[in-house]
Amino acid sequence: MAVKVTGLGVISALGLGVSVHEEALKTGRHGLKPSAFLKTIHKVPVGEVPYDLFDLKEILKIPRNRTLSRTALLGMIAASEAINDSQIDVKRYKIGVISGTSVGGMDLTSLFYKDFIDDQATGSISMVAGHDCFDSTQRIAQYLGLTGYSTTISTACSSAANAIMTGSRMIEAEMLDYVLVGGSDALSLFTLNGFKSLMILDDELCRPFDRNRKGLNLGEGAAFLVLEREGLRDHRGYGYVKGWANANDAYHQTASSEKGDGAYLAMTQALKKADIGNQRPDYINAHGTGTSNNDSSEVKAMERIWGDNVPAFSSTKSFTGHALGAAGAIEGLFSVLSMRNKMIWPTLRFDSSDVDVLSRPEAELITNCDLKIVMSNSFGFGGNCTSLIFSTDK
Amino acid sequence: MRCLISVYQLWSDDLDFKSLIPDSNLRRRMSLFVKKGVATGLQAILRAEKMGIMVDSVITATGLGCLEDSEKFLRNYITSGEQLLNPTPFIQSTHNTIGGQIALAKGIHGYNLTFSHRSNSFITALIDVLLLLREKESYGVLLGAVDEVTPTLNLLLNRLGWTRKHVESKSVCAFFVLSALDSEEPTKLFADEMRENQKADFDSPRQILLEICTTPYPIDTFPVTVQTANYSFVATADSIVEAIGRLEQGTTGVKIIDGEFNIYLRWHS
Numbered sequence: 001m002a003v004k005v006t007g008l009g010v011i012s013a014l015g016l017g018v019s020v021h022e023e024a025l026k027t028g029r030h031g032l033k034p035s036a037f038l039k040t041i042h043k044v045p046v047g048e049v050p051y052d053l054f055d056l057k058e059i060l061k062i063p064r065n066r067t068l069s070r071t072a073l074l075g076m077i078a079a080s081e082a083i084n085d086s087q088i089d090v091k092r093y094k095i096g097v098i099s100g101t102s103v104g105g106m107d108l109t110s111l112f113y114k115d116f117i118d119d120q121a122t123g124s125i126s127m128v129a130g131h132d133c134f135d136s137t138q139r140i141a142q143y144l145g146l147t148g149y150s151t152t153i154s155t156a157c158s159s160a161a162n163a164i165m166t167g168s169r170m171i172e173a174e175m176l177d178y179v180l181v182g183g184s185d186a187l188s189l190f191t192l193n194g195f196k197s198l199m200i201l202d203d204e205l206c207r208p209f210d211r212n213r214k215g216l217n218l219g220e221g222a223a224f225l226v227l228e229r230e231g232l233r234d235h236r237g238y239g240y241v242k243g244w245a246n247a248n249d250a251y252h253q254t255a256s257s258e259k260g261d262g263a264y265l266a267m268t269q270a271l272k273k274a275d276i277g278n279q280r281p282d283y284i285n286a287h288g289t290g291t292s293n294n295d296s297s298e299v300k301a302m303e304r305i306w307g308d309n310v311p312a313f314s315s316t317k318s319f320t321g322h323a324l325g326a327a328g329a330i331e332g333l334f335s336v337l338s339m340r341n342k343m344i345w346p347t348l349r350f351d352s353s354d355v356d357v358l359s360r361p362e363a364e365l366i367t368n369c370d371l372k373i374v375m376s377n378s379f380g381f382g383g384n385c386t387s388l389i390f391s392t393d394k
Numbered sequence: 395m396r397c398l399i400s401v402y403q404l405w406s407d408d409l410d411f412k413s414l415i416p417d418s419n420l421r422r423r424m425s426l427f428v429k430k431g432v433a434t435g436l437q438a439i440l441r442a443e444k445m446g447i448m449v450d451s452v453i454t455a456t457g458l459g460c461l462e463d464s465e466k467f468l469r470n471y472i473t474s475g476e477q478l479l480n481p482t483p484f485i486q487s488t489h490n491t492i493g494g495q496i497a498l499a500k501g502i503h504g505y506n507l508t509f510s511h512r513s514n515s516f517i518t519a520l521i522d523v524l525l526l527l528r529e530k531e532s533y534g535v536l537l538g539a540v541d542e543v544t545p546t547l548n549l550l551l552n553r554l555g556w557t558r559k560h561v562e563s564k565s566v567c568a569f570f571v572l573s574a575l576d577s578e579e580p581t582k583l584f585a586d587e588m589r590e591n592q593k594a595d596f597d598s599p600r601q602i603l604l605e606i607c608t609t610p611y612p613i614d615t616f617p618v619t620v621q622t623a624n625y626s627f628v629a630t631a632d633s634i635v636e637a638i639g640r641l642e643q644g645t646t647g648v649k650i651i652d653g654e655f656n657i658y659l660r661w662h663s
């Protein structure tokens with residue numbers, strides 16, 4: 001049962017909407033700079049969505065005084081675009097919502113806790129009511145009037161990729177006809193300080209896969225895809241979710257195994273699921289965070305599969321930063337856009353590969369390439385590794 | 395969709411952290427909540443192994459994740475002015491920490507997912523288990539419901555007025571090992587290994603057949619009905635635990651009503 005992609009929506013440091021993202025990816029315009037809205041002592045570039053909370057509420061046409069986390073707002077905006085794009089009648093069909101997020105409403109919880117820490121009777125309590133992962137998913141469903149099956153997945157940086165996988169599986173099993181899948185995560189002091197304490201933030205612009213890479217830049221955003229069972233209605237669609245797999249590295253809570261066991265398993269099993277014989281993906285949108293450990297492990301896993309003939313790959317985190325729980329959806333969407341535009345997105349600021357690997361990522365935009373099969377990788381804390389395969393054909 | 399429940403294991407004080415989590419470095423970094431969750435999950439896996447059931451996938455459900463570690467890290471960066479932070483509470487704060495640590499402790503490379511959807515966390519995780527077994531992507535799945543209620547959570551729920559309107563949010567640590575029916579043997583990974591194992595002498599399991607469906611079953615086979623109480627901030631497996639308790643007391647079958655889903659449980663003969 002083919003799983004068709006019929007709607008796309010995205011917001012990230014690059015701006016709002018699919019066309020803005022296409023323009024940025026084509027022209028090499030990244031969104032990494034010191035934060036304007038997140039108040040922190042750390043002088044690091046981040047991929048911050050260029051709108052404050054009031055701007056986001058204005059975009060959604062909701063009252064300025066409503067308390068909503070940035071994660072919920074970003075999710076609602078990207079989900080609206082995806083649903084509109086799919087031209088689906090939400091009143092007529094039961095549409096499911098499966099979303100991924102890592103820290104949910106932590107942006108507001110963090111502000112709340114600052115007051116609460118001094119006096120437990122203070123702090124605006126509504127700011128913490130949307131702390132859990134469920135909140136943003138529920139807000140999206142309510143805002144758009146979606147009444148189908150709903151759940152939230154939280155597997156750190158692979159959350160949204162797992163949401164896309166879960167929605168695809170439920171459509172394949174005919175448990176759902178239509179489902180909105182993706183994820184949302186906002187920048188917060190919690191995650192920024194978390195990655196800082198792990199010493200994997202680059203003080204400068206991140207350089208995924210480069211020999212001199214120093215770490216990641218944190219990002220934020222949301223992206224959603226509308227998936228539906230092929231043949232339900234007349235819609236041209238953007239392509240298909242053709243394969244998926246979820247595996248565990250079972251090596252370390254935060255670090256990846258040297259040879260990328262989990263990544264290898266996720267990629268090989270996703271290829272098997274896609275049932276494409278000996279065909280290679282035409283392009284891989286890699287996890288490529290820019291940390292020494294991830295990028296080395298990911299390339300080694302790819303070389304275990306394809307040797308010195310690794311497919312073209314790149315990391316678009318060099319544009320957006322690492323949007324954690326939303327990254328898998330943003331990059332899944334970029335994978336679909338690469339097929340639509342017949343383009344391979346570049347890895348910005350890449351110069352030279354590690355000495356112990358054979359492969360190098362694409363550093364320049366490649367145009368006019370007929371991409372039929374595109375893979376997207378997402379790996380996270382807890383050893384969670386997920387690979388998705390998108391295709392132009394059923 | 396249906397499956398067999400071979401093991402259910404609740405946290406209990408007689409579970410020994412040291413023997414279940416022998417790696418002292420791993421153990422030392424874990425909060426009490428994570429340690430309890432990991433130990434309970436590992437105990438469930440051990441019991442399943444004694445029945446010849448190999449666990450190759452781990453699915454957890456949690457409404458709020460690791461609250462103690464989250465709060466510790468929040469407090470640390472706020473009071474320290476974002477400086478000189480210990481990363482351990484951050485590392486252990488992700489919702490999938492327990493699922494990940496169980497995979498790590500047992501070297502389970504298979505499917506691993508964490509659902510976090512308030513009081514629907516567990517039912518949606520259970521649906522995913524059933525789907526995974528139907529896809530023949532797994533032989534044995536460890537399914538856990540884990541949540542910790544901290545003093546801060548209670549205080550906040552009080553301030554929200556939540557405690558007056560809804561059921562009490564309780565800490566939960568419950569694990570289950572679920573597998574496909576024999577006739578629905580899996581095709582991959584451990585199937586051959588399992589066939590070998592089945593020749594050996596294992597404890598004969600007394601299994602429960604669980605089925606989720608939308609069409610009602612004959613009432614006489616399922617005389618007891620358990621209504622899932624909502625609505626809480628945390629994942630709850632209370633209704634399944636209660637249903638299993640009723641079966642153990644001699645009831646022929648139990649029906650659980652959980653929102654739009656009907657879950658039927660009876661002994662598997």
